Amino acid sequence: MLKTSREPKLLTSNLIDEVLHHIQLSSTIYLLSAFVMKSGVKMVLPALKEAAARGADIKILTGDYLYVTQPEALSLLSELPHDQVEVRLWQSNGRSFHPKAFLFNVKDQGSLIVGSSNLSKSALTSGVEWNVSIPNEVSGEVYKDALEQYIHLFYAENTMKVNHETLKTYREQHAAFRQKYPDLAQKWSAKEEVELTLGPDTHPEEINEPSEPYITTQQKPSPRFAQPEALDSLQTTYEEGYDKAMVVMATGLGKTYLAAFFAEHFNRILFVAHREEILHQAKASFEHVNVGKLAGIYNGKEKNADADMIFASIFTLSIQDHLKRFNPDDFDLIIVDEFHHASSRSYQKVLDYFSPKFLMGITATPERTDGQDIFALCDGNVAYEMNFIQAIQGGWLSPFHYYGVYDDIDYSEITWLGGRYDEEELAQAQLQEHTADNILSNWEKHKQTRTIGFCSSIKQANFLSRYFNSHGYQTISLHSKTEGMSRKEAIDKLDRKEIDVIFTVDLFNEGVDIPSVDTLLFARPTESLVVFTQQIGRGLRKHIEKTHCTVIDLIGNYRNADVKLKLLGTEEGEGKKKGQVHPVTPANCEINLDVKAVQLLEELLKKRSPRKDRVKLAYDQVKEQLGRRPTYWEMHLNSTVSVKEFKQIWKSYAGFLSANDELTIEEQTIYETYKDWIEEVERTPMTKSYKMVVLKYMLDRGEVDWVQSVTPEEIAPYFHSYLTEKPYRKNIDFTSKNTKALIEYDKKKVANLVSEMPLTKWSGSSKGLLVYENNVFSLNFEVPTKDRALLKKMTEEICEYRLKYYFERKWKKE
Template identity: 45%
Template sequence: MIPAAKLTTHDLYASLVDAIDQADEVYIVAAFAQRSGVELLLPALRRAVERGADVHFLIGDYLHITDPEALAELLKLDGLSIRFYRSGGRAFHPKAYLFRNAETGLSIVGSSNISKSAFRTGVEWNLHLPQAVAPHILDNAIEAFMDLYLSEAAQDLNPIVLEAYRQEHDARQYVAEPEVDYAEQQLVTSDEILPHRVQEEALRALRETMEEGRTRALTVLATGLGKTYLSAFFARDFKRVLFLAHQRELLEQAERSFKKVEPNWQTAMYIGSDRTNDEQTDVLFGSVQTLSQNRHLERFAQDYFDLLIIDEFHHAAAKSYQKVLAHFEPQFLLGLTATPDRMDGADVYALCDNNVAFQMHFTSAINEGFLTPFHYYGIHDVIDYSQLRRMGRKYDAMELEQAQIDRAVSENIYAAWSKHRQTRTIGFCSSIRQAEYLSQTFREMGHQAIALTGQTVNRRERIQEFEQGTVEIVFTVDLFNEGVDIPKVDTLLFCRPT
C-alpha cells in the first residue's frame, strides 16, 4: 500500500483500485453513491470478493442524491456486505475508504463520495494515511465505521429496502413508517427464575429432538412467552454458548435474562469495539454484523461453541447470518422467533432442517391464559386520507406530516388517549417531527411526555425514566422495532397509518 501520508486533489480512482487489490478488509462509507462511481469500482470489488476479502459498504440517503441504480449494481455482486443509512433528516456527510491486510493498512478520508467526477475529474481533497504513520487511526476509524454500520439508522440493503428507497427517490421525499413488534417478558416474578408450563413443554420438545439425533431446531413462541428465558434454560445443558442477534439492545437484554437464570455464568459481549471474550466466557452475546467479518470468525474454531442461539430467527436468511452459520459447527443450533414467515418469501424453516420443535402462537397463548387479552379502540381520525398522495403502500411523507402537524389532529389524539389510557403509554408516530410535536402538545396538557427516536442521544436514560414512571408517555418513530422489554407498558397509541 501507499508508503507515506499524502494528499490527493484529483484522480483518487487509481489509489482506490490499488488499495482494494491489496486489502483483506475494505470499509467504505459515503453520504451518497452514483452509478458512475459504482461501475468504476466494480471490477476491483469483484476481484476482492473472489479472493475472499471482507468488503463492507455503508451508503447514505443524504438528500436522496444516492442513485437507486447504484445500489442495485452493488446488490448484484455476491459477497459484499451493504447497509443503507437512513438519515431521517439528520446531516450525514462522511466519506472514508479504509483498507487493511495482515501486514498494514490505509485510511483515505476526505471529500469524495462515490461518483465518477469525485474519483476522476472533480476538485476533491482526500488525505491518505498509512497505518504505519499513525497506528491507531485506522483501528479507530474502522471502529467508528462499525458503530455507524451497526446503528439503528442503518438497514441491510435488500430488494425490499431498495424498492422502498426507489419510490422515495423518485418523489424526493423521505418516508419513515417502521414495522413495530413488541416486547417479550418473563411471566415468573419470584427471585428464582423458573420455566413456566409453556417453556417446560418447549424444553421437553427440544431435548427430545436432540435425542432423535437432530442438530437444529426452530422454536416459535408468541411475543410475551419468554423466548430468551427459554433459550437460557436450554443453555444450561451446554458448556459454551453463542447468542447471536442483530441489535445491541437485544444482546444487552438477553445478557440480563441469562444472568437471572444462571448468575454464575461468565458472560461477554462481541459487538463493534466491545469484544471481551476469553476462555472463561460461558455465554458470548454476539452481533451478527461483527461476527460475520472474516477477521472475527477466524478467531473461533468451528466447534468452539456447543450451542448456537439465533434470536429473531426470521432474519437468518440474510447473507451475514448465512456466513456465520456456514462457519460454526455447534452441537446444536436453536432458532427463536415469533414470526417465522417472511414478507420476502425467504424460507427460514429450511435453515433449521424444517424441524419446528415447538410452537405456540399468540391466539393460543391468550386462550391458555399466558398472554393478556387486549382491547382495541378504533378512533375516528379527523385527517382525510383520500386527499393524500400515495406512494406504493405508503402516503407521501411530506403531505402526511403536514396533515399530522395540526392542532385539531393532536387534540383528537389527546382526547382519545385521555379516555382509554392506563398508566404508561408508547405512541407510534410517522416522523420525528410528529413525535416531537405530540410530545410538546401533551406536555402543554400537563403530562410528562417525551419524543424518543434513533437520534436521541441519552436514549437509555430516558427509557429508564419511562420505566420508573417519571415519564407517562413516549412518542417514538423508527425505534422499539423488536425485542423491547418494558413490561409496565399497558397502553399503545398508534398516531400513524397502520
C-alpha cells in the same frame, strides 16, 4: 507500487492510486459512496474482481438520493461474484445521503479514508477533492467505530440489495425521476442539499445508553410459564435428528431464559443479537443458569473469543476478519435472538459460516405478512409456538381491551413506497389540530394510568406531546434527538406516574420491559404487523396494579388496517364467518370498534385485492428478494401467501409461472407438452411420503435415465435408506404395524411394501400416466432425449417441495 504510509495523510488528487493499492492488499474492502458513476466503477472493477477471486470480504454501499447513481454503474457492480461481494442501495426517500469513505483491512493493517470523493472518475482523479487517509492502528477506536457504523448502515432496513430484479425497479425509478425533473438531472450538485422531505428526523436511530445491570437472584432458577413444555419440545426435536429449529414465544414468557436452560445440554455456545443491551442481559441470564461456564462478550469494544458462552454482536461478528477468528465447528449450539432479523445478509453470512450441532432461533414475531419469511432459516421447523393470545389464555400475560377509533385521514391520497408511507405526505396529514384532538379525546375516554404512545416520526411525537401538554397533561417526546432525559429516566417517571404519556418512535419495540404500562396508544398507521405485535407486547406484562391493558388504535383506510385485527383473535375464531370484522377474543379480552371504524373495515374487506393479484404480488416480492425466479420450495418458505393457492388457481406452480410469462421459451414448450404429468406430480394425494420417495429415486438416476422403468427390488434399498437416515422420517412414516418390522432392513419385505403401496396405488390413480404391470413401474408416455433434462428439473422442483412440506406438516401435527 505505493509504499504504505503508517501516518495520516491528506490526498487532494489521484485518490485512485491509494484506493487501488489498498484493494490489492486488503482482505476487507468496504466502500461507502453517496453515489456511484459508471466512470468510477470502471476504474476499480478489475481490482475488485481480483480481490473477490482471492476471497476478500467486499461490501459496497451507495444511495439513490436525487437519483444521481447511474443504473449502468450498478449493473457493472452486479457483475462481481455474489458469494464474495455485496452491493446495497440506500433508499433515501429524499433524505440527504452524502457519506464518502473507504475502509480497508488485512491482519489489523489497513486504512480509513474519509473525505469528499464519490465513486466517479473525476472524484478519483482530477477533481478538486480533499480526503484523509488514516492507518487504522493510528486511528484506533475511530477505525473500529467506523467499521461498526458501516455495518449498521449497510444493513439498515431502508437499504436493498442490488440484484437483477431490484436493478430493474431502480432503472424505472431513475428514468421517472429524470423525466419529472429534467433540470435537476443536469444541475443536481446545486440542489443536492435541498431537503425534499422531512430529512433526518424521519429515520431516528436508537438512543445509545449504557446497559443497565441485569439483576438476578443468587439461586439457580427453574423453568416456568411455557418454558418446561418448550424445553421438552426442543429436546425431542434435537433427538429426532433435526439440526435447527425456531421457538416462537410471546414477549414476557422468558425466551432468553428458555435458551439458557436448553444450553445446559451443550458445551460451547454462541448467542447472537443485534442490540448491545440484549447481549449483556442474555449473558447475565445464561450465567445464572449455566453455573461454571465462562461467559464473554464479542462486540465492537470487547473481543472475548475463548469463553464457553460467547455473546456476540451481529454487526461485529459478520465482519469477515472477525468471523474467521473462529472455526466453523467451534460451537455446539448457536442461538439467534429476535430471529425475525435473521433474514438479513449479515445474519445469513454468519449462519452459513458455522456448522453447529444445533441452531436455535427465538422470536415473538414470526408473521409471514411482512416480506421475507424467517421459516426458511430453520427449514420450516418450528419446535414450539406460543403467541401472546395463547399466553393470555394460559394466564401468563395480561388481557387486553382494544378500542379501534376512527381516523379520518385519507391514506389513499398518501404515496405508498412499498413498505411504508411517504414521510412528508404522512406528516402533513398527521400534524393537524383536528387529528390531534381526535387522538386526545379518545385517549381521555379510554386511558388508564400509564401510557406509551407510538408515533410515525419525531415530528409527530413532538407535536402530540406539545398538544397534550397544552391541555394540562404531563407528557414527553422520547426519541434519538431527545436531550436532557435518558430512556431510563423517562421510564422511571412514567412508572411513578409523574408523567402521563411517553410519545416515542420505535424505541420500545424490542428488549424493553415496563410491566406497569397499562395503556398503549397507536397514533400511527400499522405499516408492519411484526412491529405492531412487538408494540402490543409492551403492555401485556402482568403487574400488581393492572387488571388489563388498554389498546387505543387509530383505524383508517391504510394497509393492514383490517388484517391486523386477526392478530388479536384466537385461532378458533379466525375465519369462522367470512368477512367478519370482530375476531373471537380470549376470556377477559375485549374488542370495541367505533361504528365508523366498523363501516370502514367492512369496506376494506370488500376491496381486498383480487386473489390472483395478491398471489402475483407475493411472488414478485420473493423474486426481488432472491434476485431470480424462486423455486417452489423457496416460495413456500418466503412467501406472504400460502403456496396452496398456486395449485388451487393454476393447478401447479409451473402453471402459475406459465400464465405470468415467467418460463423461458424452452420451459414453456416443456410445460405445454407435459402439462398433465406436471399437474399429476403436483396434485397426487399423499397420505405418506412413499410416492415422492419413489419419484426421487427415479430422478436421482440422472438427466437421461430418470424416465426408465423400475422394479420394487431396485427401489427397495434407496427407499429404506431415505426413510431411516433421519429419525424424524422413520418416526413419521416407518412406525405403523405394517412397517415396524421394516426398520431392520429386509429387502424382500421393503420391496413388497413398495409394490403394494406407492407403485400400485399411484399407477391406479394417475389417469393412465403411470403403469405398474408384471412387477415393472414405468411412465406411460414417451419423453424424447432432448426433453428429459428440462422435464427432470421441473419435476424435481415439485418433488422437493412435496417431500419437504410433507415432513414439515407431519412433524408439526405430531
